[in-house]
Amino acid sequence: MTKSNVSNQVLGLLSGNSKENPFHIFANVREMGPIIPISNPMGETDNQTWIVVHMEEAIQILKNSKQFTVDPTTIEEKDDYREKIYDTEQTTAPDTFFTGKSMLFVDGIDHRRLRMLVSKAFTPRFMEGLRPRIQEIADELLDEVQSKGEMDLVKDYAYPLPINVISEMLGVPYADREKLKIWSSAIAKGLGWGKQDPTVAKHLQEFGEYTKLLVDKKRKQPSEDLISQLIAIEEEGDRLNEAELISMITLLIFAGHETTSNLIATGAMMLFEHPEQLELLKNDLSLVPSAVEELLRFNGPSTSVGPRFAKEDIEISGQKIKKGDMMLVMVKAANRDEKVFADSEDLEVDRKIERHLAFGYGMHMCLGSPLARVEGDVAFTTLLKRMPKLRLKIPTEEVQWQFNLSSQGIDSLPISF
Ligand code: HEM
Structure with missing residues (x-):
């Protein structure tokens, strides 16, 4: 395989336009080395873009916040890469996580400050406290369909479960959840390297405007939820400003439901494609937590983490990386690194996994991973317990996959049980 072939195939994946199996491409790329140069997905720039596909180098880069940053504007005067992904007309709409200053796109003191403000609400201990409510939500969703003998696993279960959980935590009114669905999936589908979908800008704007109104309402009528707690912090003065609050x-x-829905839907699909693993799991539900980790490793929701930019010249595994170069850590490729996982291309729900990168690594590692883990555990345990005869109603080849900028999902998964 030549370098330009690799570049084209990977660019196809990153743009969200390729329907090719990404794992064949990643296996080929892994053979070429840990860090491979590709063309810049957003067109010509002075700096090189690299994909990182082996575990060791991926970790080396993600934990090295001294020499790599998520915020290219701290390196030198250059356009923000986020503005290039979608049409950014200046508007008066409030900034969202994507256009404004959210913890995902800042480093150092600002990152620590923003993350600390919410980290208590996402600890494993706090999440365990939420488990009974998550269980209730899962049961209520299955009660709705149990007597029908069939459902769309995405629309009836994988999607509503996490959106209901995060909305309750934050205090988003029930009636508004449909709007969030429209915005979030439009944003997820519209984002892709080198892809300019003008509707994304519109949806981000509406999302920002909606959130500002919600904050205004909660200012007047605070309650016990996380948004009200964040407003109280903002009103104290120096730890959070309004733009950061909205972001x-x-x-x-956005992060709290789109990815977890994909974990449940894609995870179920992986089990349908590996019926012996599904059987194993059904016969021993104590394996569900390890199965969730394996499903995250094998085909987790995120294809890559956000780009990192080199703050200085640096050499890693023989590759000379220059200041300003963009590193795309492909977690799906690293999670099948044969140097780390025996039979890495096999799904084994009882695999003992020391570490995978589905939630990223280092400072920006997923804040919501404890929540996603409890949701995954409850979702699969409840589904398999209550519907042990579940099966896919359509041939696996007919399932429609969605490839987005950083994640991959399924729109619809009709099953009977
Ligand atoms: C299976 C589900 C999930 C997956 C696969 C996932 C994946 C990720 C990944 C890979 C990152 C790192 C991004 C980077 O380094 O550039 C991340 C960050 C983040 N995730 Fe998740 N996530 C999931 C669920 C959640 C949930 C339920 C929440 C809840 C609110 C959440 C909130 C966040 C936040 C706030 C960050 C930014 C952390 C930071 O920059 O310090 N995620 N997630």
Whole structure:
């Protein structure tokens, strides 16, 4: 395989336009080395773009916040890469996590400050406290369909479960959840390297405007939820300003459900494609937590983490990386690194996994991973317990996959049980 072939195939994946199996491409790329140069997905620039596909180098880069940053504007005067991904007309709409200053796109003191403000609400201990409510939500969703003998696993279960959980935590009114769905999936589908979908800018704007109104309402009528707590912090003065508050809320809403829905839907699909693993799991539900980790490793929701930019010249595994170069850590490729995982291309729900990168690594490692883990555990345990005869109603080849900038999902998964 030549370098330009690799570049084209990877660019196809990153743009969200390729329907090719990404794992064949990643296996080929892994053979070429840990860090491979590709053309810049957003067109010509002075700096090189690299993809990182082996575990060791991926970790080396993600934990090295001294020499790599998520914020290219701290390196030198250059256009923000986020503005290039979608049409950014200046508007008066409030900034969202994508256009404004959210923890995902800042480093150092600002990152620590923003993350600390919400980290208590996402600790494993706090999440365990939420488990009974998550269980109730899962049961209510299955009660709705149990007597029908069939459902769309995405629309009836994988999607509503996490959106209901995060909305309750934040205090988003029930009636508004449909709007969040429209915005979030439009944003997720519209984002892709080198892809300019003008509707994304519109949806981000509406999302920002909606969140600002919600904050105004909660200012007048605070309650016990996380948004009200964040407003109280903002009103104290120096730890959070209003723009950061809006960015934070939109980030928590977006990150808090889209990926977890994909974990449940894609995870179920992986089990349908590996019936012996599904059987193993059904016969021993105590394996569900390890199965969730394996499903995250094997085909987790995120294809890559956000780009990192080199703050100085640096050499890693023989590759000379220059200041300003963009590093795309492909977590899906690293999670199948044969140097780390035996039979890495096999799904084994009882695999003992020391570490995978589905939630990223280092300072920006997923804040919501404890929540996603409890949701995954409850979702699969409840589904398999209550519907042990579940099966896919359509041939696996007919399932429609969605490839987005950083994640991959399924729109619809009709099953009977
Ligand atoms: C299976 C589900 C999930 C997956 C696969 C996932 C994946 C990720 C990944 C890979 C990152 C790192 C991004 C980077 O380094 O550039 C991340 C960050 C983040 N995730 Fe998740 N996530 C999931 C669920 C959640 C949930 C439920 C929340 C809840 C609000 C959440 C909130 C966040 C936040 C706030 C960040 C930014 C952390 C920071 O920059 O310090 N995620 N997620």
